[in-house]
Amino acid sequence: MNAEAAGAERLRLLALLKQALDALEAGDEPAYRARLDDVVSRHPQPVLTSLARLAFELNQALGAIDSRVDPSLADLPDASARLEHVVKMTEEASHRTLDLAEECRSLVDEIQSHPLPAEANEAARRLRANLSGIALAQGYQDLTGQVIRRVMDVVARVQAVLSGLPASGSDPSRPTLAEGGPALDGLDSHGSSQGDADELLARLGL
Amino acid sequence: MECHVDKNMRILIVDDFSTMRRIVKNLLNDLGFNNTAEAEEGGAALARLRAETFDFVVTDWNMPGVTGIDLLKAIRADDKLKHLPVLMVTAEAKREQIIEAAQAGVNGYIIKPFTAQTLQEKLNKVFERLGAQA
Numbered sequence: 001m002n003a004e005a006a007g008a009e010r011l012r013l014l015a016l017l018k019q020a021l022d023a024l025e026a027g028d029e030p031a032y033r034a035r036l037d038d039v040v041s042r043h044p045q046p047v048l049t050s051l052a053r054l055a056f057e058l059n060q061a062l063g064a065i066d067s068r069v070d071p072s073l074a075d076l077p078d079a080s081a082r083l084e085h086v087v088k089m090t091e092e093a094s095h096r097t098l099d100l101a102e103e104c105r106s107l108v109d110e111i112q113s114h115p116l117p118a119e120a121n122e123a124a125r126r127l128r129a130n131l132s133g134i135a136l137a138q139g140y141q142d143l144t145g146q147v148i149r150r151v152m153d154v155v156a157r158v159q160a161v162l163s164g165l166p167a168s169g170s171d172p173s174r175p176t177l178a179e180g181g182p183a184l185d186g187l188d189s190h191g192s193s194q195g196d197a198d199e200l201l202a203r204l205g206l
Numbered sequence: 207m208e209c210h211v212d213k214n215m216r217i218l219i220v221d222d223f224s225t226m227r228r229i230v231k232n233l234l235n236d237l238g239f240n241n242t243a244e245a246e247e248g249g250a251a252l253a254r255l256r257a258e259t260f261d262f263v264v265t266d267w268n269m270p271g272v273t274g275i276d277l278l279k280a281i282r283a284d285d286k287l288k289h290l291p292v293l294m295v296t297a298e299a300k301r302e303q304i305i306e307a308a309q310a311g312v313n314g315y316i317i318k319p320f321t322a323q324t325l326q327e328k329l330n331k332v333f334e335r336l337g338a339q340a
Contacts, residue, residue: 182297
């Protein structure tokens with residue numbers, strides 16, 4: 001703003017304030033409020049202009065980044081969708097495995113309901129135990145799913161930052177990748193074993 | 207020890223992964239507990255606990271919606287539910303988390319992945335302690 005314009009702005013502001021004072025002295029409430037609104041509406045203008053310019057420049061800068069690494073950025077939503085697909089596929093496969101394991105256990109029960117030679121009975125017992133082990137091992141779907149969902153969360157936040165939008169549900173207090181979920185060997189140091197947990201709980205009186 | 211336990215007790219299994227709910231349910235069935243129900247997160251669990259009668263809760267920690275630790279705190283803060291035993295079955299294995307759960311009044315803590323034997327041991331321990339208190 002040059003000196004002439006600044007001077008004009010000062011005079012305009014003075015005039016408005018005088019009019020407001022006159023209206024206030026005359027007890028003309030609507031006129032007084034209207035003049036004050038005029039003053040206020042002039043005041044934030046420079047700030048708003050600066051903000052608009054800043055937003056424009058930021059957009060330009062992000063646009064530049066965007067076009068430079070465009071192919072990988074465009075892939076972010078697709079990457080998330082594919083990870084979600086992995087979670088779904090493993091979930092379905094786990095349920096299928098559990099269906100079959102349960103069916104096999106019924107079949108073993110049926111076989112064992114008949115008189116069997118000792119070795120056959122022992123084999124049936126082990127078959128039953130192995131089927132339980134197979135079912136329990138399907139817990140991997142929960143553990144890998146939790147890790148994948150956390151990575152998807154990071155992808156969504158990166159995408160939001162790069163597109164200049166506030167990340168939806170962005171919360172600084174939210175645990176980072178390494179802070180929560182299953183502890184991964186070679187990546188996380190926070191994992192207690194069941195033995196550690198038992199010891200800690202015993203000391204706490206549990 | 208198991209002879210004191212009512213195998214007809216009603217158990218609520220809370221986990222956001224349907225596979226894990228099914229696995230826990232199967233393991234409980236193997237141990238003779240056939241009266242189970244399921245919820246996907248703490249909010250739905252709390253609604254069921256308030257609407258129906260349950261004797262035991264097995265819950266995950268990390269779930270969308272109300273988490274397992276907040277469910278535990280809500281149970282302990284509710285006059286009608288505060289004595290309900292809660293067993294945490296979770297991948298959350300940080301010291302601070304285990305301490306937080308203990309301070310919130312958890313009855314047992316199992317870290318995933320776990321074995322059938324661990325589940326049986328921890329259940330028995332919870333029942334033993336409850337029996338000793340009664």
